[in-house]
Amino acid sequence: MSFPRRQFIAGGAALTAGKMFGLHSSSAHAQVTLGDIKIDVVSDGSLTLPGSFIFEPMPESELLPILEKYGQSVDVLTPPCNVTLMRQGERTILFDVGSGPDFSPNSGILLDSLEVLEVAPEDVTDIVFTHAHPDHLWGLLDDFDDPLFPEASYMIGKAEWDYWMSPNTIDEIGEARVSFAVGAQRRLKLIEDHIEFFTDGDEIISGVLARSTFGHTPGHMALEVRQGSESLMILGDCIGNDHIAFAKPEWHSGSDQDQETAAATRITLLDQLSHQNMRVIGYHLSGNGIGYVDKMPGGYVFVPEL
Known part of the structure; x- marks a missing residue:
């Protein structure tokens, strides 16, 4: 089997190459620079999920060899939570805010990670x-x-806001996700006087474009950060892991609320990202979540930058 074209063959070579491409890492975070934009990927810890949460709709006979190849358990998943911090001029921007203390015992460490960077709330x-x-x-x-x-x-x-704030969502989302809807409505109501909405293609901040990536949730958005000829895409959960989502993007995933739409989104997006050679940051991708998408026979592969 051939190695993806960006696979670094040794740790020393990886560090050297990372510096050449404007990426610096430590045990606390990884950092990318695009012109005057500085992007840090910081940890909110990790989740512990039953494998069935993702794998239940998938054909087991084909699934198991892929999981074995990537060293993944079919029973338990422990994905990292990678929060993106962007600083440009006077603005300090967080893309998502992590779990807090009420969702998973291994997550909720975002403030500690930000403190390492001397960023206060x-x-x-x-x-x-x-x-x-x-x-x-x-x-x-x-x-x-x-x-x-x-x-x-x-x-x-806007589509995401409308979905979670609809009075019908709690009744229609399904028993397993009722707590998601209750928790979202309670939190979003507290900031509804201070929130702005955007749609596909909007430049929400200078150099940051919104990209509709519906399916994981009804209004899920990715964000493309562009500075001159350099760009990266903050994926959120539209590509939710670095094994099955890449190897078999067409498969339905139990983590997605609209499984058919989410699969179509992955197929289109992975093709674009590999074709454009665009760096990505994935919320649940391995390591610091920073890397590239390579097209391989029959699917794709995630290539961590470091």
Whole structure:
């Protein structure tokens, strides 16, 4: 089997190449620079999920060899949670806010990760939500139900807002996700006077374009950051892992609310990302979530930058 074209053959070579491409890493975070834009990927910890949450709709006979190849358990998944921090000029922007203390015992460490970068909650000027699932939204409030980032303004896709704030969502989302809907509505109501909406193609911040990537949730958005000839895409969960989502993007995933639409989104997006040679940041992709998409026979592969 041939190695993907960006696979670094040794750790020393990887570090050298990373510096050449404007990426620096440490145990705390990874950093990318695009012109005057500085992007840090910081950890909110990890989740512990039953494998069936994702794998249940998939053909087991084909699934198991892929999981074995990637060293993944069919029973338990422990995906990382990679939050993106962008700084440009006077603006400090978070893309999603992590889980907070109420969703998963291994997550909710975003503030500690930001502290390593000497970024305090009051330094954050803007928060952009890719979608309103708990591990992306529930870190919004402190222990007193006050906004944890007191100086921030908020942005979310209009379709995503309309879905979660609909009075019908709690009844229609399905028993397994009722808590998602209750939690989203409670948190979003507390910021509804301070939130702006965007749609596909909007430049929501200078150099940041919204990209509709519906399916994982009804209004899920990715964000493309572009500076001159350089660009990267903040994926959120539209490509939710670095094994099955790449190897078999057409397969339905149990983690997606609209499985058919999500599969179509993955197929189109992976083709674009591999063709354009665009760097990505994935919320649940391995390591720091930074890398590229390579097209391989029969599917794709995630190639971590470091």
